[in-house]
Amino acid sequence: MKTLIAAALLLAAPTAAVAQDPGKITFEFETARAEGAVMVALFDSAEAYGGGAPVATKQAPVGAHGAVVTFENLPAGDYAMRSFHDVNGDGEMNVNPFGMPTEPYAFSNNAVGNMGPAGWDRAAFRVEGAVTQAIELK
Amino acid sequence: MTSRRSFLTGCAALSAAVATPELVRAAVLDRVAHDWSLATRDVEADVSRHAMTRLHGRAPAGLEGTLFRNGPAKFRRPGGSVTHWFDGDGLMRAFRVSDGAATMEARFADTPKRRWESELDAMVTPGFGTVGDARAKVGSNDDANAANTAVMAVGDKVWALWEGGSPMAMDGATLATEGFVTLRDDLKGMPFQAHPRVDPDGTIWNVGTNGDMAVIWALRPDGGLIDGRMLKLPRASYMHDFTATDRHLVFVLQPWVFARNTMPFSARLDWRPEMGTLVAVVDKGDLSTTRTYELPPFSHFHLGDAWEEADGTIRFDVPAGEDVQFGVDGARVLVEGKGRVPGAPSLLSMVTLRPDGRAGFERTDVTAEFVSADPRRRGLRRSLTVHVTGERGDRPLATGLAVRDWNSGRSDVFDFGDGHVMEEALFVPKPGRTAERDAWLVVPSINLAAARTELHVLDAARVSDGPVVSWRGDVALPAGFHGTWKG
Incomplete structure (x- = not known):
């Protein structure tokens, strides 16, 4: 009986630790060019993702191995991310005369939309503890 | 015991099934695949280079080079299919003629669309006439790029061209895909x-449109960009092709106009013949002034090279249709491979734009598609047009080819018969010769009985004599759209 209780505690321990740890998401961006910056916005609801305010934004310079961006202290929940590679460093996602982006952009899950940006249904992912996503910005 | 009521119900069901001769004919037509359905067959894998078998004749001395051709070649997958001829995956073909022999090979453009649809084993991407479904991944226009319409040779590359996106570069020697060109x-x-x-000096002009806005591309012969300028057209109309003289760009704006934002692409358009056809002429050096001309309504996909006469009169030829039935529904039935393809064949026509603003439009009685002309006279005065012909109301696709002489008003025709689907023919100048008729016509066909693709060479001066040489490959490739000859 004593052994059983010990085993149960051991099993329970990691779960308890996860529940108490704040969430953390790391995006490892792979880029085609080693210049400029990666601009990242994180959203915690479909409404915010669809045009509201992000919960956090970050930018990171792009080096030879791309860029890494981390968001910490996130309550457990569903999140989605929009990003673009500001290749020329003007702070904007540049578009061509017909309005299509000319700088690389990506969404969490490497989601691709259907005749438009990827929706929440494709880009949303669960954060509980530490999560890492490799994102292709090409 | 059968009740009166159920007996009557049974009768009603039976009478609905009573077959009139018309219904029987329609049913048979609907269910039996036509021999021409090879024109939209699926190619499952790249076709490696192989020697074509010479059927008859001899390759003319001096004919050395490669006919690159592009066209859709994969339409159906277990999880979903495209429903329109314009939406299949682009397959680049190369017919290489050297030392009197010919080889044939073909390789798919490795597009994001094809990669994703291969993974799903379903064709899900919306297109010109295909609705697509929720599994599509289209984050930008090039995600839907089928790279399936035409080909341009630049240096040792070929660019697979589509209508709504970037060129896709492929290696001219191996046909390996290299990527979209920015x-x-x-x-x-x-x-x-x-x-x-x-242009006569080799400058390449092209256009890309979005409603009534166009980008006007000017490229050096090696494919490098000279300029990309924006131009507002006087009408938001479906434009698959434009034409040019040595001095002017000519945009023919048919009354097939953008009416709504939806997919498939063809559902955005309304056919409004009461609007007539509008032609916009723009100076290559100064895009800011546009001269417009009004013509009777006609539909078209393709135009011939234009030229300009001493007094400024511009002329060009066009296979002109009466309506857009083929583009909307006919090209759908072509992929089904059964049933009747609606839409009357296009008729070869001539447009004249005079400096005083008058415009003329004359239809011949010759059915025509895929017009092309002497590459030595691009943008310059010429008298000959080669085109496929022989399409009839009861049978889609061409069975022959013809050279039209606009000076004499005569057509020199060779009909391969219903056993062949003829593809676009190109003028290949005879080396060291300058006269317009000093050219060969190089043209593939699908031999329907043999179920093989063939390559034919005719003398442009004696079309009705038939091919001077024909070769046959090991497979039947579906009908391609457009090609280019690289000598």
Whole structure:
């Protein structure tokens, strides 16, 4: 009986630790060019993702191995991310005369939309503890 | 015991099934695949280079080079299929003629669309006439790029061209896909349509459109960008092709106009014949002034090279249709491979734009598609047009080819018969010769009985004599759209 209780505690321990740890998401961006910056916005609801305010934004310079961006202290929940590679460093996602982006952009899950940006249904992912996503910005 | 009521119900069901001769004919037509359905067959894998078998004749001395051709070649997958001829995956073909022999090979453009649809084993991407479904991944126009319409040779590359996106570069020797071409960073993804026009000095002109806005591309012969300028057209109309003289760009704006934003693409358009056809003429050196001309309504996909006469009169030829039935529904039935393809065949016609603003439009009685002309006379005065012909109301696709002499008003025709689907024929100048008729016509066909693709060479001066040489490959490739000859 004593052994059983010990085993149960051991099993329970990691779960308890996860529940108490704040969430953390790391995006490892792979880029085609080693210049400029990666601009990242994180959203915690479909409404915010669809045009509201992000919960956090970050930018990171792009080096030879791309860029890494981390968001910490996130309550457990569903999140989605929009990003673009500001290749020329003007702070904007540049578009061509017909309005299509000319700088690389990506969404969490490497989601691709259907005749438009990827929706929440494709880009949303669960954060509980530490999560890492490799994102292709090409 | 059968009740009166159920007996009556049974009768009603039976009478609905009573077959009139018309219904029987329609049912048979609906269910039996036509022999021409090879024109939209699926190719499952790349076709490696192989020697074509010479059927008859001899390759003319001096005919050395490669006919690159592009066209859709994969339409159906278990999880979903395209429903329109314009939406299949682009297959680049190369017919190489050297030392009197010919080889044939074909390789698919390795597009994001094809990669994703191969993974799903379903064709899900919306297109010109295909609705697509929720599994589609289209984050930008090039995600839907089928790279399936035409081909342009630049240096040792060939560019697979589509209508709504970037050129796809492929290696001319291996046909291996290299990737989308961005001509300038700020113009990434701007459409580069399938029908570039070439100046006498080799400058390449092209257009890409979005409603009534167009990007006008000018490229050096090596494919490098000279300029990409924006132009507002006087009408938001479906434009697959434009034409040019040595001095002017000519945009023929048919009354097939953008009416709504939806997919498939063809559902955005309304056919409004009461609007007539509008022609816009723009100076290549100064895009700011546009002369417009009004013509009776006609539909078209393709135009011939234009030329300009001493008094400024501009002329060009066009296979002109009466309506857009083929583009909307006919091209759908072609992929089904059964049933009747609606839409009357296009008739070869001539447009005249006079400096005083008058415009003329004359239809011949010759059915025509895929017009092309002497590459030595691009943008310059000429008298000959080669085109496929022989399409009839009861049978889609061409069975022959013809050279029209606009001076004499005569056509020199060779009909291969219903056993062949003829593809676009190109003029290949005879080396060291300058007269317009000093050319060969190089043209593939699908031999329907043999179920093989063939390549034919005719003398442009004696079309009705038939091919001077014909070769046959090991497979039947579906009908391609457009090609280019690289000598």
